[in-house]
Amino acid sequence: MIVEFGAFALVLALALSVLQTGLATVGRVRRSPLLAGGADGAAMASAFAIVLAFAALIYAFATSDFSVENVARNSHTDKPMLYKVAAAWGSHEGSLVLWCGVMAVFAAILARARGLPFGLKTSAVGVQGALTTLFLAFAVFTSNPFVRIEDAPVQGNSLNPLLQDPALAIHPPLLYFGYVGFSVTFSLAVAALIEGRAFSGFWPAWGRWVRPWALASWVFLTAGITLGSFWAYYELGWGGWWFWDPVENASFMPWLAGAALLHSAVVTERRGALAGWTVFLALLAFTFSMLGAFLVRSGVLTSVHAFAVDPERGLMLLAILAVAAGSAFALFAWRAPQLKGGGMFAPVSREGALVLNNLFLTVAAATVLLGTLYPLILEAATGQTISVGPPYFAMTFTPLMLVAFLILPAGPLLSWKRADARGAMQRLALAGGLAIACGFAFWLAFEPKKALAAAGIAIGAWLILGALAEVLERVRLFRVPVAEVLRRARGLPMGAWGMTLAHAGLGVFVLGAVAETSFKLESAEALPIGGSVIAGPWKATLTDVRIVEGPNYLAEQGVVTVTSVEGRATPRTVTSERRFFPAGGQTTTEVGLDFRGLDDVYVVMGERRATPAGERAWSLRLYHNPWARLIFLGPAIMALGGVLSLMDRRLRLAMPGRRKGVAA
Structure with missing residues (x-):
């Protein structure tokens, strides 16, 4: 009975999502607060229905109800309870319900957000409802997890033993919160394109609304990728932590796009500039998430991370990707002429540094995309099978990131609009000298043929010391009395500490990756x-x-x-x-x-x-x-930095604009 209740709740959620989309669309056209409020209510009801459906699915796994096909294929009575529950999202069908549930819950949070202009919020709720409708329809009609079988087996087939691990019980939900979190930035971007430049100061306000969602999604994705990498490291027994597996790349591409979005949104919020670029990145981040869902579930890739090998369902996902991303980018192309303008800035400025940062991140994401899809495209076109492995990424991705790392510490020390590059370099002189000394000492301690490794160590130290230099510059250490330094440190916003931790964590990761790769x-x-x-x-x-x-x-x-x-x-x-x-x-x-x-x-x-x-x-x-601990400690520090930034009172998740002036 509970299984049938779950199936009903899933269908009900689909109907409510359709209602949410329709009410929001009509309410936006007619400027009707009543209809818009109905869309908000439908969004919350849909989220509640999916949560009930997912709870029913977990119950079926916990009680080993093998009359449910999904349970029979992915569970067994001998499994520990943790893995019985985890199997609910360890299969294609169950993970899709989790995906839809997260999307609907985020839609409900968006529906309750205050301070957003009426048109922008209503359009965003409608777009989020449309996305939820697409994926729920896919779940209900092609991947229903509640399908019964007539002759229930006495025992199930059990979940893949590689996935029976505590890290893998947590890893998928973290990734989904990251993947699906970008659906909100996607919806806000599409809503902004629908609204256009609605009022003076629209784009700075929009950048402020997008940032907390982008940051929260990026934090979840960072934690999920790190946990998955650690699982591969200690579970698969091959001694490594990243192999540029296509499914690994599927999670890495939205992470790179999300990092670029975070930096671009800062420029849009502070200066009103790069609005078109920020909108493009908001669309791109979730498009990469949907592409990852297609790669993992379509059967076009063979990987231990893959959920399904069903080409027919893969085509359905490809259709969803084409409809959602295609319509969004078509709208972007139509509205692009209206996205120009914003604050002017000199090439040497904080805006300029952030633009350069975005350039390297997006080109790096493009190299990963090419390395992931090229073998599939070649095989489909010619039947020739090739593999693109670590050598390709070492020749393309790594040099781009090394240059980006060299530039990164200078950005926070540059002023907005126009900056003094020489002054920034002077403030980083000590950090640069110490980083070079670290690299030179490392080179002396080993053979000269490890010069590249020594350079990598110097870059990791440069990132850490550069992040510390930015904080020391803010508190004016050695320039004012100690009491004033402490007062300044206490007065620094959480966002400043979060940025410092994120950049320093990147340096810690680089140290670990270089040492482990070069001296293993x-x-x-x-x-x-x-x-x-x-x-x-x-x-x-x-x-x-x-x-x-x-x-x-x-x-x-x-x-x-x-x-x-x-x-x-x-x-x-x-x-x-x-x-x-x-x-x-x-x-x-x-x-x-x-x-x-x-x-x-x-x-x-x-x-x-x-x-x-x-x-x-x-x-x-x-x-x-050697130094393998740093490989996983670094991203953990980066995620902690993101959490600290989310705690900043200027950056409230889903409630970014309570000030009356913005609402007006």
């Missing part, structure tokens, strides 16, 4: 009990292999003692497992990680084999990943 060591051997393998300064000894039983798997567990070659480090014991899941007949590998300061000692036990002497032996791979 690995070794592999077939070891009997008591055998050892060495990678750099670390030695791993296989002390025991035993059979353990998990809640829904059997595992061959290797007990490994990790110590330094010189014997100075305290020995530690880690375990690595090969797990067999009877429900799905699949085998996975669990990595053993020994955290040594900023470094990781990474152990993977492989299959059992026999030595020439007839002894039992197990393949054991040992990695030394």
Whole structure:
């Protein structure tokens, strides 16, 4: 009965979304507050209905109701409860309901936002309702998660064992809040194009309304991508954290567009400039999100991250992408002549630095898009199969980002409209000198052939020290008494601290990525009990292999003692497992990680084999990943910076314009 209630709630949500779109459209045309209020009510009711539907789906998974096809294909009675619940969004159908739910909840928040002009808000609610309608129709008619089967199996097929992990229970919702959050910036952009330049000061106000949504979406996406990267690092057993997998790229492209949107929206808010460019980026960020949904669910890509391999449903998603993005960009092309103007600024100014930042971010996103889609286009056109891997991105994406990183610290130290470049460089002289010294010291400590790695270390230090220099300049350290410095520090807005943390976190990530990529060591051997393998300064000894039983798997567990070659480090014991899941007949590998300061000692036990002497032996791979902690700490700091910025009283999510002057 609860399953049927969920199915009804999903259909009801679709009807309410259609009603929301219709009432908002007619209310905007007739300038009727009554109809617009009805659209707001429909948006909130639709969100409530989808939440009920999703709760019913979770109940079906929690109770192992195998009469539901989706549950039978993705769950099993032996699974722990956490993974039963997580399976609700671990499948294509369930994840689509989650996507629609987040979109509808955001529509409800937008409907309750105060301070937005009547026309802009009503149009945005209508566009958000139309987007929700498209995806709900796709869920109801082609991907309904509540479909019953006649002969219910006694047991299900279970979720992919690789996805039965705590990080993967949290990773998809975070990504969806990021992906779908950009739907609001998309709706606000389309609404702005419909409204045009409604009143003097419209675009600065619009930039202020867009920024909190863009920032919140970017924070969620940063956290989701980082968690997914960490999952791949410790779950897949290949020793890496990013492989430029097409599905990884599908989440990275909206992140890059979102970062560009954040910086562009600042210029639009402060100076009224770059309105057309900011609108374009708002459309582009969600378009990339929809493109990612198509790539993950259409079957055109083979990846452990992919949800579905159904070309027919892929065509439906492609149609949704074409309708939503095509109509939005067509409207943008029509309105483009009206988006000119705004505050004038010199090339050397904060606006100029932000434009340059946008240029590099968008070109970098274009290189990722090309590397992701080119193999698919070539195969469709000629039948030739190729792969685009890390070498392509190292030659295209990395140089663009290196130049952007060099410019980044100077931007916050430049004034608006017109700036003194020499003065900014003087204020960054100490940071630049220290960064160069760090790189030079790193180069001296290793072989000269590591000059590129030393340069990368210098760039990471430059980003961190440059972010600190901007804060020190604000509080005027060494120029005023200590009491005044503290007063200035307390008076800094949360947004300033957030920007500093975000830029510094980027530098921390660069340090970790450069060190891990340049100085990673690995070794592999077939070891009997008591055998050892060495990678750099670390030695791993296989002390025991035993059979353990998990809640829904059997595992061959290797007990490994990790110590330094010189014997100075305290020995530690880690375990690595090969797990067999009877429900799905699949085998996975669990990595053993020994955290040594900023470094990781990474152990993977492989299959059992026999030595020439007839002894039992197990393949054991040992990695030394220097500064690997920083790879995941850096983005966490960046996300924290975004959260601090959202706490700024000048940037209230969904309630950005309570001031009466703006509403008037």
